[in-house]
Structures are given as C-alpha cells and as structure tokens.
Amino acid sequence: MPCLLVPLLFLLCLHGTQSKNIYGLTNYGRRTVSDRLQALGRVVDANQDGFVSAQELVNWARSLGRPDDDKDPEAKELSCVEQSEFEKGLQKAGFSADFAKSYKDFLSEYSVKPAPAGCSGLDTQAVLDEAAKDKYPKKELTVFLDGFLQKLIDFCEDKDDAHKGEDLYTSNKDCQTLPTACVTAPYGCQSVCLEYTFTTTKDRTGDAFRDRAQYQATTSASSPAPKEFVKKMMKMFQDENGDDTFSKAEQSKDFSEHFDTNKDGCVDEVEFKAHMSSSLCGELVFSEDFATAKFAKASGSAASGSAGSSPCKGIDTTLPDGVDQSKQAFINDNVQILIDLCEGDESLYNTNEDCKQLSLVCEAESTTKQSAACKKYVSDNEDEERVQSTAVKFYRFLSKWKEPYENFFGKNK
Secondary structure, three states, X not given: OHHHHHHHHHHHHHHHOOOOOOOOOOOOOOOOHHHHHHHHHHXXXXXXXXXXXXXXXXXXXXXXXXXXXXOOOOOXXXXXXXXXXXXXXXXXOOOOHHHHHHOOOHHHHHOOOOOOOXXXXXXXXXXXXXHHHHHOOOEEHHHHHHHHHHHHHHXXXXXXXXXXXXXXHHHOHHXXXXXXXXXXXXOOOOHHHHHHHHHHOOOOOOHHHOOHHHHHHOOOOOOOOOOOHHHHHHOOOOOOOOOOEEOHHHHHHHHHHHHOXXXXXXXXXXXXXXXXXXXXXXXXXXXXXXXXXXXXXXXHHHXXXXXXXXXXXXXEOOOOOOOOEEHHHHHHHHHXXXXXXXXXXXXXXXXXXXXXHHHHHHHOXXXXXXXXXXXXXXXXXXXXXXXXXXXXXXXXXXXXXXXXXXHHHHHOO
C-alpha cells in the first residue's frame, strides 16, 4: 500500500503545481465550450457587472500579448492587436487553433475606421479616444458572448467551406461540445443557441448531439408539464401596480427582460417558445403547441397599429399603443387560444398536457370558469365525453350532490 501512495502523491503534486493562465486553464485540464466561454466572460467583464465596456474590451485585448503565467512585470501589453495575436489569445482561453484562425472579423468589428497608420489590426488606444465613444457603448456580456457562439456555430457548420468534407463535430474539440453547450445552462437559452438547436441542427444525430433528446423532452407537447394551467397563465406577465391590468409598460418590460434573449428589441418565435415551453428557459412549461398558438396571436397583436414600420418578425418589445389589457380580457384571450388549439385537433385532448386540463379549467377553476370563452365552451360541449377528464367528472359528481347534501343537513341542524 505505501508503494502505491508514492506515485499517487506524485501525480497529485504534479497536478497541483500546474500554472494557470488568466482564464484559469492549465496544460493539464480540458474544458468544454461552455467552460471556455464562462472563463472568457469572467476575464473580459473584469468588474463582473454583466456588461463589457470599451475600457474592459481594451484591457482584455492588450492582455493578449502577455505570457500564460501573467507574472512578468515586463510583459508586453499590446497597443495594436494583430490577427495572429488574437488567435493566440483565443487558444489561451482553451479554444482550438482551427476555430481561432476562422474568427477573422472580430478585430475589424471593433476597429476604428479609417485604421490608424501602422496598425492593421485593433488599435486599442483609438477605441478609447473621445471620437470613438459612441461607437463602443457598454454591451451586455451575454450579447458579447453571443458573437463568439455565432462564430463557433458558423465554424462547426463549415459555412466558409474551409474544412469541406470534414465532420468537425467529430474531429474538433470545440464542435464536439457545442451541441451540449447549446442545450444546457448557462447558454442554452441564448438566442444564437436557440436558433442553432431548434432550427439549424434540429434533426441532427450522432455522439455530439446525444444530449439533445433529453432537452427536447422538456419542450415536447407530450412531456409532463405542471398541471396548473391557470397558475402558469397568470405568471406570464407581472401586474406591478396591482390595478388588475397588464399595461403596455408592464408587458414591454416582461418581453424585454424575460423573452428577448439577444436584446435586439424583437422577440422571435424561437425565443418566445423557449421561454413559454422549456423548463431550462423559464418556469412556465406550457406545451409547445400552446406556445406556438400563443405566439401567433401575440405577434399579430403586437404588429397591429405599427403601420408596418417595424422590421421585427415577431413581437417588437416597444409594443404599439392600445395593448393595455385587463386581467379578465387576458384570461379570456388565453383560454380562447387553448380552446381553438384543442378543438382544432381533438386528438390533443389525449396527448397534450394543456388540452387535458381544458375542461377542468372551464368548469372548476374559479379564475377562468366565468370567462366568456369558458361559458361558451362548456355550453357547446356539455355532453361531449371526449373533453371530460376524470377530474371534471368527479367535480360534476360533487356539484350534482352538493345542493341536496347541504339542504338535507341544513334541515337537520
């Protein structure tokens, strides 16, 4: 046993003495894309306020010339960051050399035009000049990292044909873990990841996409969802002033803070459905079918009155005038959307978690049963077996005997 302890202790000591660079990386460890992005975010957003300022961007860019141990007082701080130095910086953050070489336009995106003489890359001092102040407003860290995610997606999808015929999801360490990063926290609900997961690679299979099935189970119409449809419905917006009305300002705030993940002022269908039906991206967990139907209605309402001036293909978070809605009207509209969905495809009464609750919502829930939509639905389907859940049948049984029961015991008091 003592003989075994010696090599074990040696290995532990070797691992413990590995020097870490500014990203917390050692030559010993291997990180996933998610880990690399988080490490990059911690370094770029030096004050950890969730935003990247021009000064923080410059400080990070200048640090790209430092050695990994970052302890040399004479370490070079770059005033002009060339593409080769940017690539080395990404590799220090753990990204593959191939991906770093493919990221060609980061420096040009932030460079001042026209470029100062003698610098073909990013002149860091020019970024801080007063004349460039408006060009570099504070940017949310999530939006900043979205740029890296999008470039990585483009690289893995080989959009520039630089690796034609090569399966980067098998051969490249970044691409191998990208699909998992895009279906797990903290990046699974970012706009670029949602588009990548729900659209670009929706039907992909293979080892790199092995975690997709578990994620899709949380967003499918047949997956278990919380039973309280009404409670979920009332959590969609916050009535901050308690006036029983969801005002334009209140709705706009909720759309901006909770739905619009890329902060472009427009909630597209992917963002909307992710917040409404994914347990990863929100607490509502409606069925995807209901989320799709709700988006169609919400985007139509948000577009009306805008005179077609908004380029947003979805819900413009500024919202047009006239969208204020009382809670009663809000309840009625959402119940009607659910009714139209379930009645449009009667098989959903057996397969969709929201439709399974509809008859109970319209007969037993005090919040909804007095709505015009529910009254009509109950009247139209009073004798329809297909829409009567076990809970509703039990509720009807109790209701049937409630009055005789109370009359009988009332007489014998």
